[in-house]
Amino acid sequence: MRSCSWRCDCTEHDLAKDRTISRLREKLHSLLEQTKKAEPTKPLKPPLPTIYVITPTYARLVQKAELTRLSHTFLLVPQLHWIVVEDSPHRTGLVSEFLSHSGLAFTHLHVATPHERKLQEGDPSWLKPRGAEQRNEGLRWLRENIRSQEGGVIYFADDDNTYSLQLFEEMRWTQRVSVWPVGLVGGMRYERPIVEQGHVVRFHTGWRPSRPFPLDMAGFAVSLRLVLANPEARFDGDAPMGFLESSFLQSLVTMEELEPKADLCTKVLVWHTRTEKPKMKREEAMQKQGLGSDPAVEV
Amino acid sequence: MQGMTKPKSSTGDAEKTRHPRRGADCVTVDAAHHSVASEHHRPPAHYPKGSEVQREAVPGPDLREYCSSDKDIVEVVRTEYVYTRPPPWSETLPTIHVVTPTYSRPVQKAELTRLANTFLHVPNLHWVLVEDSARPTALVARLLHETGLNYTHLNVETPRNYKLRGDTRDPRIPRGTMQRNLALRWFRETLGQNATQLGVVYFADDDNTYSLELFEEMRSTQKVSVWPVAFVGGLRYESPKVNGAGKVYGWKTVFDPHRPFAIDMAGFAINLHLILAKPQAYFKLRGVKGGYQESSLLRELVTLNDLEPRAANCTKILVWHTRTEKPVLVNEGKKGFTDPNVEI
Numbered sequence: 137m138r139s140c141s142w143r144c145d146c147t148e149h150d151l152a153k154d155r156t157i158s159r160l161r162e163k164l165h166s167l168l169e170q171t172k173k174a175e176p177t178k179p180l181k182p183p184l185p186t187i188y189v190i191t192p193t194y195a196r197l198v199q200k201a202e203l204t205r206l207s208h209t210f211l212l213v214p215q216l217h218w219i220v221v222e223d224s225p226h227r228t229g230l231v232s233e234f235l236s237h238s239g240l241a242f243t244h245l246h247v248a249t250p251h252e253r254k255l256q257e258g259d260p261s262w263l264k265p266r267g268a269e270q271r272n273e274g275l276r277w278l279r280e281n282i283r284s285q286e287g288g289v290i291y292f293a294d295d296d297n298t299y300s301l302q303l304f305e306e307m308r309w310t311q312r313v314s315v316w317p318v319g320l321v322g323g324m325r326y327e328r329p330i331v332e333q334g335h336v337v338r339f340h341t342g343w344r345p346s347r348p349f350p351l352d353m354a355g356f357a358v359s360l361r362l363v364l365a366n367p368e369a370r371f372d373g374d375a376p377m378g379f380l381e382s383s384f385l386q387s388l389v390t391m392e393e394l395e396p397k398a399d400l401c402t403k404v405l406v407w408h409t410r411t412e413k414p415k416m417k418r419e420e421a422m423q424k425q426g427l428g429s430d431p432a433v434e435v
Numbered sequence: 436m437q438g439m440t441k442p443k444s445s446t447g448d449a450e451k452t453r454h455p456r457r458g459a460d461c462v463t464v465d466a467a468h469h470s471v472a473s474e475h476h477r478p479p480a481h482y483p484k485g486s487e488v489q490r491e492a493v494p495g496p497d498l499r500e501y502c503s504s505d506k507d508i509v510e511v512v513r514t515e516y517v518y519t520r521p522p523p524w525s526e527t528l529p530t531i532h533v534v535t536p537t538y539s540r541p542v543q544k545a546e547l548t549r550l551a552n553t554f555l556h557v558p559n560l561h562w563v564l565v566e567d568s569a570r571p572t573a574l575v576a577r578l579l580h581e582t583g584l585n586y587t588h589l590n591v592e593t594p595r596n597y598k599l600r601g602d603t604r605d606p607r608i609p610r611g612t613m614q615r616n617l618a619l620r621w622f623r624e625t626l627g628q629n630a631t632q633l634g635v636v637y638f639a640d641d642d643n644t645y646s647l648e649l650f651e652e653m654r655s656t657q658k659v660s661v662w663p664v665a666f667v668g669g670l671r672y673e674s675p676k677v678n679g680a681g682k683v684y685g686w687k688t689v690f691d692p693h694r695p696f697a698i699d700m701a702g703f704a705i706n707l708h709l710i711l712a713k714p715q716a717y718f719k720l721r722g723v724k725g726g727y728q729e730s731s732l733l734r735e736l737v738t739l740n741d742l743e744p745r746a747a748n749c750t751k752i753l754v755w756h757t758r759t760e761k762p763v764l765v766n767e768g769k770k771g772f773t774d775p776n777v778e779i
Contacts, residue, residue: 197666201644201755208647209552298545301552319779320541323766326779340773342766404779407545410760418669418689428671429687435665435672435752 184215185287185308188278188360192270193231193295194223197435198411200230202295207238213304219277221270222246230434247273253373265380267294267353268373279364288360289314292353296411299354303405306397307357313389316398318355321408327352329394329401336394336401348382349391354406356381362388520583522558529633529654530559532622532707536614537575537641538567542759544574544779546641551582557650561634563621565614566590574778591617607721609728611640611700616717622707623714634707638700642759645701649753652745653704659737662746664702665755673699675742675749683742683749695730695739701754703729709736 189210193199203220210216218240222231225248235242247269255266271292278290289310293299307314315336317328322342329336329351341350349356363369372383398405422428533554537543547564554560562584566575569592579586591613615638626632635656639645653660661683663674668690675698676685686697696703710716716735723731746753766772 197671198755198757200752201665201757204646204755205549205553205644208556209549212552212555298549300548317777319545320762323763325541325764325767325771325773326777328777342772402777404544404777407542407548407779408762409542409545410762412758412760414666414756414758415669416671419671422670422689433663433672433750433752435755 185289187213187216187304187308187357188219188274188282188288188290189216189293190219190221190271190274190290191293191295192221192223192267192274195228195230197414197416199295200234200435202411203231203234206293206295206299207234207240209299209301210240211238212301216241216304218242219274220244221273223249223267223270243277245270245273245277249373265371265373265375265377267292268371268375268380272370275363275370278360279367282360282364286360289357290360290363291357294353296409297354298407298409300405303398306405310357310359310395312362312393312395313356313358313385314395314397315351315356315401316396316406317401317404318352319404319407321352321354326404327355328404329355329396331396331400334396334400336391336396344378347379349385350378351381352408353381354408356385356394358385358388521555521560521585524585525559528559529635530561530707531557531650531654531704532561532563532618532634532636533639534563534565534615534618534636535639535641536565536567536611538610539572539574541762541764541779543641544578546759547575547578550639550641551578551584553645553647554584555582556647560585560650562586563618564588565617567593567611567614587621589614589617589621609723612718612720612728616720619710619717622710626707627711627714632707635704636707636710637704640700642757643701644755644757646753649746652753656704656706657743658709658741659703659705659733660743660745661698661703661749662744662754663749663752664699665752666758667699667701667756672752673697673702675702675744677744677748681744681748683739683744691726694727696733697726698729698733699756700729701756703733703742705736 191206193203207218210218218235218238220231220235220242222228222245224246227244227246232244235244249266249269253269274292275290282288289307291304291307303316306316315329317326319326321327324342327339327341327350330338330340339345339350344350366388369384369387371380373380375383419428535550537547551562554562562579564575564579564586566572566589568590571588571590576588579588593608593610593613619636622636626634635653637650637653649662652662661675663672665672667673668688670689674687675683676687678684686692686694688697691697713736716732718728719731
C-alpha cells in the first residue's frame with residue numbers, strides 16, 4: 137500500500153485511503169503528545185510485587201484445555217510470572233508452543249517424578265502426593281535467578297483449580313505466609329483458617345485437623361524473601377498423605393505468624409475444581425481398527 | 436426480562452496495565468486494541484540466558500504483518516487500561532452473543548468465574564447468562580455485575596418431574612434447552628427491531644473450555660460456521676468433514692454420523708440475522724433423541740451446503756468439551772459442617 141510521510145497533508149495525491157491514513161496519523165500523533173504530556177503529572181507509584189505462580193503440569197488429554205483457561209485468568213493479573221514445570225524428562229512441544237503464544241511472562245522448566253513416587257494406572261488420586269519435585273524445581277529456579285530485594289510472592293497453583301482475580305491482589309503483599317479459604321476441598325464446601333483478633337488460631341477442615349498446617353496447596357502464598365532466607369525449605373515427596381503442605385511450611389512459619397486474607401478468611405476466592413477424564417471408549421475402539429483420530433491434530 | 440447493560444467505561448484509575456494480545460483486525464486503527472509490553476513486564480536484567488526457556492510478556496501476533504509498513508501508524512499507543520475490564524466496545528466489530536445456560540450446584544461459581552476470565556479478553560462480547568431457576572439468583576447477579584462484562588441476565592426454570600423425588604428435573608427435556616430457547620426469544624424480541632446490527636450467536640456451556648482464537652474464527656459467520664470439538668462422542672475430537680472445495684459434506688463421528696448435524700453445541704455459531712429471519716426456529720423441547728438437539732435447531736436454519744468451516748478447514752481444536760467432577764462433600768454430613776452463608 138502506497139503511503140506518504142506523516143507531515144504530508146495529501147493534497148498532492150488524491151487517494152481516499154491516503155487521506156484516511158493522514159487523518160489517523162494526525163490523531164495518533166496528537167494522542168502520543170497528550171500521553172507524553174500527561175505522564176510527568178502522574179504520581180509515581182511503587183512497582184507492584186511480582187506474583188510468581190508455580191504450576192506443576194503433566195501430559196494427559198485435558199492438559200492443553202486446562203493450561204488454556206488458566207492462562208486466560210493469569211493474563212488479567214498484573215505483574216505475574218508463570219513458572220510452568222512439566223513432569224517430564226524433557227520439555228514437550230505442546231507446552232512450549234502453548235507458552236510462547238500465551239502472551240504471558242513465563243519460565244518453562246521440567247523434572248520427571250521418580251517412578252516409585254508416581255501414581256500408577258488405577259491408583260486413586262490421593263494415594264501419593266503429586267507435584268513435589270516440580271514445585272521444588274520451581275523454587276530452585278527462583279533461588280538461583282531472583283534477588284529478594286525485588287519483593288515478590290510465590291503461589292503454587294495447580295492447573296485444574298479455579299482462581300478468582302481478587303485472590304492475586306490478596307496475596308500480593310504477603311510478608312511471610314498468607315492464608316485464605318479454599319472451596320470444594322477436604323470433602324467440604326470449603327476449608328478455612330479460623331481467625332480471632334486478626335490471627336489464625338486453628339483450622340476448619342474436614343480431615344486430620346491436627347496436621348501442622350491442615351490447608352490445601354491453593355490456600356497459601358509465601359513471600360519470596362522468606363523462601364530465599366530459608367534455602368532448605370522444600371516439599372517432601374515422601375511425606376504422608378495430606379502433609380505435603382506442612383512439610384514445606386513448618387520450616388518457614390508458625391501458625392501465629394500466618395497473615396489471614398480474604399476478609400479474615402471468610403471469603404472463598406479459589407476453588408479446588410477437578411476435571412473429569414474424558415471418555416475415550418470409542419477412540420480406543422477405533423484405534424484398534426486402525427481408524428483412530430488423526431494424532432497430528434493436537435487436543 | 437432484563438435489558439442489555441452497556442459495558443462500563445474504563446476508569447483508568449488502576450496501575451499501568453497491559454491489554455492482553457488480540458488477533459484483532461488491524462484495518463480499524465483503533466489504538467485501544469493494540470498494546471505494548473509496559474515497563475512492568477520487562478524482566479529484571481539479571482535473568483540468565485540459561486537452558487531454561489523464559490520470556491517476558493509481549494503482545495501476541497505481530498500487528499505489523501497486517502498493517503502498512505509505516506511505523507507511526509503501526510506504532511502502538513500506550514493506553515491506560517484497568518485490568519479485569521473487557522476491551523473497549525468497537526462500533527465496527529460484529530458482536531458475539533454468547534448464550535450460557537447455568538444451574539445452581541457447588542461448582543457453579545467457580546465455572547462462571549473462569550468462564551468470565553476467558554470472556555474478558557474477547558472484544559464485543561455480550562454474555563447472555565440464563566439460569567435454570569424460578570428467579571435470578573443473587574450469586575449470579577453479583578458475579579455478573581462484578582465481572583465488568585456486557586451481559587444480560589435471564590432465567591427460566593425447567594419443570595421438575597413431580598413423579599420423581601423433589602428436585603429432579605424432567606428427563607424428557609435435555610438440560611439447557613429451555614434456557615437456550617429463552618435466549619433466542621430474547622434476541623428476537625429485543626434485537627429484532629435493529630436490523631442493521633451485526634452479530635453472531637454462540638451456545639457456550641459453562642463447563643467447556645474455549646480458546647480466544649475460537650471467538651475470532653466465529654465472528655465472521657455469514658450463516659452458520661462450524662469447527663471441531665475435543666472430547667465429545669467418546670473420541671479425542673469430533674469434526675465436520677470438509678472437501679477440497681471447502682464445503683462440509685459429512686461428519687467425522689462414531690456416534691450416529693448420519694444425524695443431519697452430527698455436531699456438538701460448542702461446535703457451531705449462527706449469524707444473528709439468521710436467528711431473526713427465522714423466528715420459528717427453536718431447539719426442540721421434547722421427543723428429541725440423544726444427540727439430535729443441535730440438529731433440531733440447525734435444520735430449520737441451514738443446509739449442509741451452507742455451512743462455513745472454520746479452524747483451518749476444521750483441522751484445529753479451538754474448543755474442548757471439558758467436564759468438571761462433582762465434588763465429594765462427604766464431610767459436610769447431614770446438617771452441613773460449613774457456614775451456609777459463606778458463598779462458594
